[in-house]
Amino acid sequence: MAIFESVFTTFRKNRPYIFHTFCEEDEITHLCFADDLFILAHADVDSIKTIRVALIFFSEVTDSTINENKSLEFYGRVKEEMKANIYNIMGIAEGNFPAIKKLTYTGRIELVKSMVMGIISYWSQLLVLPKKVVKKLDALMRNFIKGSNGRGGKKVKWTVLCKPKEEGGIGLKNYVEWNKVLTCKHLLAIESKQESL
Structure with a gap:
């Protein structure tokens, strides 16, 4: 590209x-x-x-x-x-955006888990994302899941949603923390001079 x-x-x-x-x-x-x-x-x-x-x-x-x-x-x-x-x-037909307003709370979570987090994980594996970008992505996902830019939806703390299912969460990743882990992984790879950077 x-x-x-x-x-x-x-x-x-x-x-x-x-x-x-x-x-x-x-x-x-x-x-x-x-x-x-x-x-x-x-x-x-x-x-x-x-x-x-x-x-x-x-x-x-x-x-x-x-x-x-x-x-x-x-x-x-x-x-x-x-x-x-x-x-x-x-010469290209018009598409339709998914009906976001009609998505249930569970549907929003599933959309974020399956699509958005997958895309972020992919790019996070390749390069270190700036902290400001990661915080913004985290906020966008949190607001989307809660609905109406954070107004109205379910009143569950983001930190709780990001816990593993065994701990009462739903297994979402907190990308601020995840980015720190991947940054350490990148640094370790540089230190050990891995060819696959």
Whole structure:
């Protein structure tokens, strides 16, 4: 994905491109996980055309193509007319976010355990995550599980939820503590000069 990042950076700097509102400060344009790619942008025709041209160029250079049948577009408060314009440019169908508000307390816990914690664990094994990032992730998971940004949901302390089931918890990981363990693991690997860093 380093090739895609290089291509996309070049195109977005030389063509019209507006960052997604929540990504502008950190200049986040895309996220990769395994073989999935999430491209983030403001929903305007010029930005989408820039994305399309970059993807076409990337496909030509790498001989990789987008499977439009397996791809989806997601929107947040975008008018139907703009969605139609974007579809005409990209040719990718609109997807639906999971109905988060309809998830039960147990469903929220399961979603965090199976998806979010898995992704964080994967990246934590590869690199040391900054303490500020880990604290923010921990807070986001805690608020999501409690519902409505921490208002209303179950009144169970996060420290209790993070205990093993045998101790009355539900086995969630406290990533602030988990990050300390993995940091020590990384340091031990460096000290013992392991080749698999």
